[in-house]
Amino acid sequence: MQTKVENNKAWFLVMPVFLIVAFSAIIPLMTVVNYSVQDIFDPYTRYFVGTEWFKQVMLDSRLQEALLRQFIYSFTIIIIEVPLGICVALMMPTKGRGASLALILVAIPLLIPWNVVGTIWQIFGRADIGLFGAFMSSIGVDYNYASDPTDAWLTVVLMDVWHWTPLVALLCYSGLRAIPEVYYQAARIDQASRWAVFRYIQLPKLTNVLIIGVLLRFMDSFMIYTEPFVLTGGGPGSSTTFLSQALVQQAIGQFDLGPAAAFSLVYFLIILLVCWVFYTTIMNMQKDK
Amino acid sequence: MSLTLQNVSRVVEGEMWIDDVNLSLEPGSFNVLLGRTLSGKTTLMRLMAGLDRPTKGKILMNGVDVTGVPVRERNISMVYQQFINYPNLTVYENIASPLRLAKMDEKEVDRRVRETAEMLRIDPYLDRLPLQLSGGQQQRTAMARALVKDSQIILFDEPLVNLDYKLREELRQELRALFKARNCIAIYATTEPNEALALGGNTAVLNEGRLLQMGPTAEVYHQPKDIITAEMFSEPPINVVPGRVSEEEVTFDDTVHFRLNSDLRRLTPGEYQFGVRASHIGLVPHSDDDLELPVRVDLAEISGSETFLHVHNPHFDLVLHLSGVHAYQVDQEIKVYFPTHKLYAFDAQGKMVHSPARMRDQ
Numbered sequence: 004m005q006t007k008v009e010n011n012k013a014w015f016l017v018m019p020v021f022l023i024v025a026f027s028a029i030i031p032l033m034t035v036v037n038y039s040v041q042d043i044f045d046p047y048t049r050y051f052v053g054t055e056w057f058k059q060v061m062l063d064s065r066l067q068e069a070l071l072r073q074f075i076y077s078f079t080i081i082i083i084e085v086p087l088g089i090c091v092a093l094m095m096p097t098k099g100r101g102a103s104l105a106l107i108l109v110a111i112p113l114l115i116p117w118n119v120v121g122t123i124w125q126i127f128g129r130a131d132i133g134l135f136g137a138f139m140s141s142i143g144v145d146y147n148y149a150s151d152p153t154d155a156w157l158t159v160v161l162m163d164v165w166h167w168t169p170l171v172a173l174l175c176y177s178g179l180r181a182i183p184e185v186y187y188q189a190a191r192i193d194q195a196s197r198w199a200v201f202r203y204i205q206l207p208k209l210t211n212v213l214i215i216g217v218l219l220r221f222m223d224s225f226m227i228y229t230e231p232f233v234l235t236g237g238g239p240g241s242s243t244t245f246l247s248q249a250l251v252q253q254a255i256g257q258f259d260l261g262p263a264a265a266f267s268l269v270y271f272l273i274i275l276l277v278c279w280v281f282y283t284t285i286m287n288m289q290k291d292k
Numbered sequence: 293m294s295l296t297l298q299n300v301s302r303v304v305e306g307e308m309w310i311d312d313v314n315l316s317l318e319p320g321s322f323n324v325l326l327g328r329t330l331s332g333k334t335t336l337m338r339l340m341a342g343l344d345r346p347t348k349g350k351i352l353m354n355g356v357d358v359t360g361v362p363v364r365e366r367n368i369s370m371v372y373q374q375f376i377n378y379p380n381l382t383v384y385e386n387i388a389s390p391l392r393l394a395k396m397d398e399k400e401v402d403r404r405v406r407e408t409a410e411m412l413r414i415d416p417y418l419d420r421l422p423l424q425l426s427g428g429q430q431q432r433t434a435m436a437r438a439l440v441k442d443s444q445i446i447l448f449d450e451p452l453v454n455l456d457y458k459l460r461e462e463l464r465q466e467l468r469a470l471f472k473a474r475n476c477i478a479i480y481a482t483t484e485p486n487e488a489l490a491l492g493g494n495t496a497v498l499n500e501g502r503l504l505q506m507g508p509t510a511e512v513y514h515q516p517k518d519i520i521t522a523e524m525f526s527e528p529p530i531n532v533v534p535g536r537v538s539e540e541e542v543t544f545d546d547t548v549h550f551r552l553n554s555d556l557r558r559l560t561p562g563e564y565q566f567g568v569r570a571s572h573i574g575l576v577p578h579s580d581d582d583l584e585l586p587v588r589v590d591l592a593e594i595s596g597s598e599t600f601l602h603v604h605n606p607h608f609d610l611v612l613h614l615s616g617v618h619a620y621q622v623d624q625e626i627k628v629y630f631p632t633h634k635l636y637a638f639d640a641q642g643k644m645v646h647s648p649a650r651m652r653d654q
């Protein structure tokens with residue numbers, strides 16, 4: 004009979020990962036869980052409240068509205084940014100100096116810090132000193148993002164499209180570069196149209212980067228905070244108050260740590276759930292094919 | 293349908309990729325483009341297809357100048373080294389795609405797709421996606437796509453190199469049979485002389501962008517016009533030994549002499565390069581004319597049921613192509629027999645000046 008040599012060396016090898024994950028994710032998350040089930044008055048006075056905060060958070064109409072707003076927002080920008088990103092990627096030159104120039108130009112918005120993006124658009128949209136605002140009023144549109152909810156939405160969406168379409172474009176660009184030249188050559192020999200080349204060669208080959216692109220854009224936009232905070236401060240009224248901003252208002256503005264912690268966990272689970280549903284659906288669709 | 297290339301050259305960034313090629317291909321012919329990597333095979337095919345324009349020269353189809361006609365307006369097909377299929381279309385739709393683009397009637401599309409698929413023996417897989425097939429089946433699908441429309445020219449750019457040896461032989465034979473019945477021009481690029489010989493038809497030998505020789509494959513093999521063609525068109529390459537011809541004898545490197553036989557008597561005295569095929573040197577004499585050479589073994593390379601024996605004497609190296617498996621020790625001393633009546637002779641410029649009288653056993 005063969006004797007099995009047992010040793011515990013493997014534990015030492017996975018230990019660093021355990022430690023890093025513990026400090027980066029598990030411990031902070033557990034702190035939040037700790038807050039979410041207690042009512043804390045001061046460091047020595049606290050009561051266990053069970054799911055109280057969760058109930059309160061789920062029934063809070065302010066948060067429900069923010070959640071709905073958040074979904075509409077994420078959906079809108081994905082609908083705009085993905086097709087636009089593909090178009091930009093298709094138009095970008097592939098060879099020569101034009102290619103590097105286009106890459107740099109497209110990447111610029113991604114390099115700008117988020118709060119600066121908000122500031123840029125805050126000024127850009129102003130009717131008195133901003134190019135966009137001045138242009139809108141010169142063509143006779145009554146545009147004011149600070150007082151009109153529709154204009155505020157338009158500006159926030161435009162800002163996100165300007166800021167993040169380049170990410171989708173760059174992902175698609177790299178996906179397109181990975182298609183061997185012979186595919187295009189074969190399509191030319193087959194006398195395929197530009198549309199057929201896109202539909203049957205480029206799009207199928209882009210599927211994987213697009214999945215990543217949509218996931219990234221969903222997660223990022225669902226957590227958006229800085230730019231609308233700087234640009235509109237969530238207003239006018241609460242028309243551009245998204246989830247994270249509502250959370251910050253509750254946690255820091257009102258210092259309701261218990262409900263805020265419960266809210267954070269719900270928020271986290273929503274993102275996790277949506278990404279998981281999206282990812283499994285896409286993967287199943289691919290498997291079926 | 294004939295294809296003619298007149299003085300075609302292509303220069304890319306100051307480099308001569310194709311140098312003054314003249315070529316005429318007949319309808320119904322099977323033509324092999326034989327050349328090493330970077331010899332210009334693919335470039336020449338791209339010119340024939342109309343994917344690139346020649347820098348100089350004309351391309352005629354049926355006598356009509358098509359030099360500037362883009363590929364979309366020519367009726368050609370091409371099969372590549374990589375297996376190029378539409379990734380998210382089924383095998384059926386892949387094969388049907390050229391017909392669909394030509395707006396063919398649905399019944400006719402179905403008939404042709406099934407017929408072609410059957411011919412290439414992929415009919416059981418019509419509903420699969422290309423990635424669910426083996427490499428050989430993927431390439432068969434690509435070939436079916438090329439064959440399904442009645443192209444006047446079908447180009448094969450080393451289509452079998454990414455397949456394993458067994459599949460390659462199988463597909464090569466089928467391919468040859470498929471073209472027997474067709475009246476299109478098939479052009480097949482390969483780096484392997486054995487493949488050219490197996491496919492038959494015509495062979496054009498390309499080297500560094502120049503067309504060295506074009507003719508029926510067997511003829512090019514037996515009567516290579518120059519030393520490069522001779523070297524390229526045999527596997528292992530033909531042995532080349534420098535030698536001198538005097539009034540009554542041939543001397544190899546001042547050491548080996550033999551009397552001029554009737555065959556070689558026509559050569560004027562001087563320096564020559566003598567070529568002898570690896571398969572013609574033997575371990576036993578085949579005739580009284582054979583020259584006995586003592587040599588030392590460098591390496592016995594066993595490949596399947598054949599042995600490539602690399603040997604040397606103090607002055608030159610030789611390779612023998614022997615059938616059967618022969619095990620030899622390195623540095624072992626053996627005798628080999630050099631067939632003096634099966635020699636090719638090339639002059640100082642590398643042009644062939646003498647070829648052996650056709651062997652009786654051929």
